[in-house]
Amino acid sequence: MSKVIKNGTVVTHDLTYKADILIEGSKISEIGQNLSGDTELDATGCYVMPGGIDPHTHLEMPFMGTYSSDDFESGTRAGLAGGTTMVVDFALPNQGESLLDAIKRWDNKSTRANCDYSFHMAVTWWGEQVFNDMKTVIEERGINTFKHFLAYKGALMVNDDELYSSFPA
Structure with missing residues (x-):
């Protein structure tokens, strides 16, 4: 089944222009003029653009005795309402x-997400296990961003030597 978004203003990284967008299955197959499909959606007066990515979210995150206000369901639903179609949350x-x-805990929480998601990995303590886990997380999960806390001394903060030790991972 094909769909066409007609008469919209297409927004790309460097241009805006009037066009129709043909979608076949779940993929854009053509952008052009006077396209037709099984279903048509009139986007006259509307911008048509890719969804946004929020690369810094804290969903269902416990932090120093509190929790963030949004969980994966409510946070991603709110994001979708504003055009965000992917989030990158901190595990x-x-x-x-x-x-x-x-x-694994974040995987369980994220089952209620309403949009695409990925993770950053936080480093909240340091040891050989963390160093080895970093390699595994990169190789098996494709997660290659790591947050090191340089604040919250005595709780989450890593010192300079620990930070430097993580770089080869």
């Missing part, structure tokens, strides 16, 4: 918890 291990166990 935050507890002190002493492996990165792999933290990712």
